[in-house]
Amino acid sequence: MDYKAIAQQTAQEVLGYNQDTSGWKVVKISKKITVSSKASRKFLGNLYRVEGIIPESTFKLSDFLYQPGNxxxxxxxxxxxxxxxxIDSDTxxxxxxxxxFAMGSISPRDFIDLVYIKRCEGNMDIISSKSVDFPxxxxxxxxxxGYNHPCGYVCSPLKELRYLSSCQLYVRGCTETWGRCLELGNIKTELKEISTLLTALNVLLSSLKLSSEYYFSFSNNFSEDIIKVLMLI
Incomplete structure (x- = not known):
């Protein structure tokens, strides 16, 4: 199996999510987080986009998200x-x-995922992931x-303020785990699972050792914002 070719194709799909700006429906907006969704053209279910602004350089942010030890x-x-x-330094x-999840009604799953970081023009980075077979x-x-369809992060500097980075998470709303949530009719549980990734960016901010002014002004209400978004859905 040509894992490198699969990784590059997956990154291209995630980039396609980012470049396709039509059809997104905003689910909720809070002070720091925007959650949007659209029906997927490739699978049964929705594609979700979760966006936030991180006060850190794109390189440091994407490297932190990519490194498996973190x-x-x-x-x-x-x-x-x-x-x-x-496979190599990028894969x-x-x-x-x-x-x-869901008070134990969804048992733990395991996944074998191919992870890849792609550095693009304009200091944009893509961290992509897709489930693969591994003997x-x-x-x-x-x-x-479980099985994860192509998903990942797109990190890029803000044009006006390049010390800030846009972080967008693209994820399918009907993986093996989330599919069970949908069967239960619990869309909140599905989105709460997605939100754990962004809630955890509080720890990311701390780990990146940002200045106290930025850290506290950004992170104090970060988790609360996500929770408010989800509670209003």
Missing amino acids: RVTWDKALKVYNMVHR FICHTITQS EYPPSSNYVR
Whole structure:
């Protein structure tokens, strides 16, 4: 299997999400977070876009999001996030185990994902991910094997204020885990799972050692903003 070619194709799909500006419907807007959705043309379900502004350089932000050793420190949706195969400096395969959701009605899933960071013109970075088959890690009876369609982050500097970065998360709203949420008719649970990624950026801000002025002005209400967005849906 040509993992590198798959990784590059996945990054191109995520870039396509970013470049396709039509059809997005704003779900909710808060002070720091905007959640939008649109019906997918490639799969059953919606594609979600979650946007925020991070007071840090794009390079440092995207590098932090990409490095596998950082993931469990800021993504509380995960119990395990291990790199199991390094392809090159920009590409690796990881094994992920999620926490349970919806008060235990959704059991932990595990995933084998191909992760790739692509540096683009204009200092824009794409961190893409997609589930793949990896013979060294076959499905286990301990977990339900999930599948992630192409998803990822697009990080880019703001033109007016280049010390700030736009961070957009693109994710499918009907993965193995979220599909169960939809069966339960619980769209809040689905979006809360997405929000854990952005809620965790509070830890990212702290870990990046931003100035106290920026850190406290940005992060004090960050989690609250996300919660308010979700509670109003």
